[in-house]
Amino acid sequence: MPEADSANQVPIVGYLQLGDDPHLRANECTGCGARYFDRRNACAKCGGTGFTETRVGGAAVLKAFSVVHNAAPGIPVPYVSAIVETTDGTSVRSNVVGLDDPMKAELGMQVELTTYVCGTDDDGTECVAFGYAPV
Amino acid sequence: MSGDSVWVLGANMTRFARYPELDALDLASEACLAAFADGGVDVHDMDILAAGSLFQPLGFGQRLQKQIGQTGIPVFNVSNACATGATAIRVAYMAIKAGEAEMGLAVGVEQMGKMGLLAGANRLERKVYEPSGRHGSVTSVDGILGTETMPGVFAQAGTGYAYENEGVGFEQFAKVAYKNHLHSTLNPLAQYQKEFSLEQIMGSPVQSYPNTTLMCCPTGDGAAAVVLVSEERLRSLPKEAQQRAVKISASVLTSDPWVESGQVQPDVNTLTRNAAAQAYETAGVGPEDLDLVELHDCFATAELIHYDNLGLCERGGAGEFIDSGAPFRDGRIPVNVSGGLISKGHPIGATGVANVYEVATHLRGEAGDRQIEGAKVGLAHVIGLGSACGIHILEKAAA
Numbered sequence: 223m224p225e226a227d228s229a230n231q232v233p234i235v236g237y238l239q240l241g242d243d244p245h246l247r248a249n250e251c252t253g254c255g256a257r258y259f260d261r262r263n264a265c266a267k268c269g270g271t272g273f274t275e276t277r278v279g280g281a282a283v284l285k286a287f288s289v290v291h292n293a294a295p296g297i298p299v300p301y302v303s304a305i306v307e308t309t310d311g312t313s314v315r316s317n318v319v320g321l322d323d324p325m326k327a328e329l330g331m332q333v334e335l336t337t338y339v340c341g342t343d344d345d346g347t348e349c350v351a352f353g354y355a356p357v
Numbered sequence: 358m359s360g361d362s363v364w365v366l367g368a369n370m371t372r373f374a375r376y377p378e379l380d381a382l383d384l385a386s387e388a389c390l391a392a393f394a395d396g397g398v399d400v401h402d403m404d405i406l407a408a409g410s411l412f413q414p415l416g417f418g419q420r421l422q423k424q425i426g427q428t429g430i431p432v433f434n435v436s437n438a439c440a441t442g443a444t445a446i447r448v449a450y451m452a453i454k455a456g457e458a459e460m461g462l463a464v465g466v467e468q469m470g471k472m473g474l475l476a477g478a479n480r481l482e483r484k485v486y487e488p489s490g491r492h493g494s495v496t497s498v499d500g501i502l503g504t505e506t507m508p509g510v511f512a513q514a515g516t517g518y519a520y521e522n523e524g525v526g527f528e529q530f531a532k533v534a535y536k537n538h539l540h541s542t543l544n545p546l547a548q549y550q551k552e553f554s555l556e557q558i559m560g561s562p563v564q565s566y567p568n569t570t571l572m573c574c575p576t577g578d579g580a581a582a583v584v585l586v587s588e589e590r591l592r593s594l595p596k597e598a599q600q601r602a603v604k605i606s607a608s609v610l611t612s613d614p615w616v617e618s619g620q621v622q623p624d625v626n627t628l629t630r631n632a633a634a635q636a637y638e639t640a641g642v643g644p645e646d647l648d649l650v651e652l653h654d655c656f657a658t659a660e661l662i663h664y665d666n667l668g669l670c671e672r673g674g675a676g677e678f679i680d681s682g683a684p685f686r687d688g689r690i691p692v693n694v695s696g697g698l699i700s701k702g703h704p705i706g707a708t709g710v711a712n713v714y715e716v717a718t719h720l721r722g723e724a725g726d727r728q729i730e731g732a733k734v735g736l737a738h739v740i741g742l743g744s745a746c747g748i749h750i751l752e753k754a755a756a
Contacts, residue, residue, distance in 0.1 A: 232486045232488075232495055233495075234494060234495055234496060234498060234501060234502065235492045235493055235494045235495075235498065235502070236488055236492060236493020236494070237492065237493070256615070256617070257617075258620060259492060259620060259621075260491035260492050260620070261491045261492075261493075266615045266619075267615040285517055285520055285618075286513040286514070286516045286517030286520060286622065287512075287513060287516055288504060288508075288509040288510075288512030288513050288516065288565040288566055288567075288568075289563065289565065289566035290500070290504050290506065290508075290509045290564075290565045290566075291562070291563040291564060291565065291566070292474065292506070292508070292562075292563075292564045292565065293474075293499070293500050293504070293506060294474065294499060294500070294506075297499065297500035298500070299500075300563075301500060303503040303504035303509050303513065303565075304503060304513075305503070305513055305517065305618065305621060305622045307618075311617070312617070313617055313618035313620070313621050313622065314621060315502060315503035315621035315622060316501075316502045316503050317500075317501065317502065317503060325566075329516060329519060329520040330520065340496075340501055341496060343484060343485050343486045344484040344485060345485055347485070347486050349486055349495055349496055351498075351501045351502065352502070
């Protein structure tokens with residue numbers, strides 16, 4: 223049986239693993255090691271068709287960002303959109319969270335994966351998102 | 358040596374603006390008929406039509422033909438993101454190069470009005486979270502897992518370059534927009550023709566930092582068309598037409614090869630570098646030979662990184678390049694003397710044809726107040742996210 227506190231939660235995307243130790247999971251090509259977050263038919267790097275599911279590390283560096291002030295209706299602004307690179311070499315796109323001022327985002331800053339509830343549906347199920355917080 | 362080369366015989370673009378009283382057929386027809394007149398030919402000379410538009414419904418090329426001349430020739434409807442116009446040119450170019458056509462028409466058009474942000478879905482919360490799509494997402498992730506909006510994606514491309522290279526910051530990006538707004542004051546075909554100070558640009562409302570409103574291209578309406586001709590057919594045309602024709606020394610289209618970060622941030626660099634290398638080799642010229650460049654400045658951050666991608670500056674030197682004044686119209690390699698997408702406008706399907714029109718017009722010495730004197734070689738570059746990159750190198754040459 224799932225734990226009571228996670229029974230009514232779903233991850234925002236399939237590659238986010240919830241539970242006691244939230245982390246991202248990737249499909250890793252058994253031929254060349256390229257990692258993918260989406261459902262795969264073959265490897266875009268080498269053409270191989272074998273994949274294993276692997277854990278992506280939570281520690282990362284901020285490689286690129288933008289402070290978004292204009293977004294579609296319903297999206298709270300400003301927020302910090304970012305491309306981070308994990309210490310095990312995988313690029314991830316998400317928001318930088320936990321900054322009191324978005325302009326404090328700095329290229330090269332150390333960040334760590336974190337999760338939070340970003341919405342609730344009509345059945346009371348919570349959607350859990352991930353972001354990266356400064357270390 | 359170049360007996361089988363392909364030439365621009367006629368070219369035209371409408372002014373980029375907003376035309377609520379017209380439709381895309383009106384705009385495309387105007388550009389096509391004017392391009393015919395410019396080349397001294399008519400629709401019966403065309404062996405192929407390549408019609409580019411991103412937002413027009415299916416069959417736009419056939420509907421256009423029913424306005425400008427329904428001769429039964431093959432029609433290719435082209436859609437390739439912001440590289441749509443360049444791809445249309447490349448389709449006509451390939452048909453002529455292959456010997457399947459002697460003369461072809463390539464047109465690009467868009468009627469966008471005030472579309473605003475082009476991506477970033479409205480968040481319509483599902484009533485019940487259910488995983489869908491290839492990422493198993495239960496809701497729109499735009500704004501939660503980073504941005505999907507264009508100003509933001511290209512801002513990240515710019516800050517990613519700043520992370521890797523010295524001397525690049527908010528001010529360098531803003532200078533790009535300062536230059537292009539300044540250049541546009543000389544171009545009567547530009548959507549906007551207004552100079553702004555660096556302070557005004559840096560102080561205008563932030564869209565996606567570091568891109569402020571004045572560092573983003575507008576949406577708008579417009580069309581551009583070119584008539585291409587084989588060298589052999591060109592030689593049968595009147596001397597004046599031969600003298601005004603502009604040689605296409607390279608026509609290149611690339612897509613983005615695999616890079617590690619490509620699944621989360623579209624890579625606009627590698628495919629541009631690849632296209633530039635192919636184009637320079639095919640044309641037998643280098644960046645130092647270019648008298649002008651029209652490149653894809655959808656956002657100020659994009660133009661800066663393409664200085665580097667196109668080899669206009671030393672690797673890593675894009676910040677120093679703009680600081681030195683090199684891409685200004687009186688600088689070492691004038692870039693976007695039309696005003697660029699930032700001020701000339703960016704009706705998406707038209708852009709890749711309009712860039713070729715701009716370069717060809719300078720090589721013909723017919724660019725009026727904005728003429729780059731003595732221009733002999735120019736490069737036109739566009740990039741569409743997803744990604745597609747089109748580069749054409751044009752030369753003033755004798756047929």
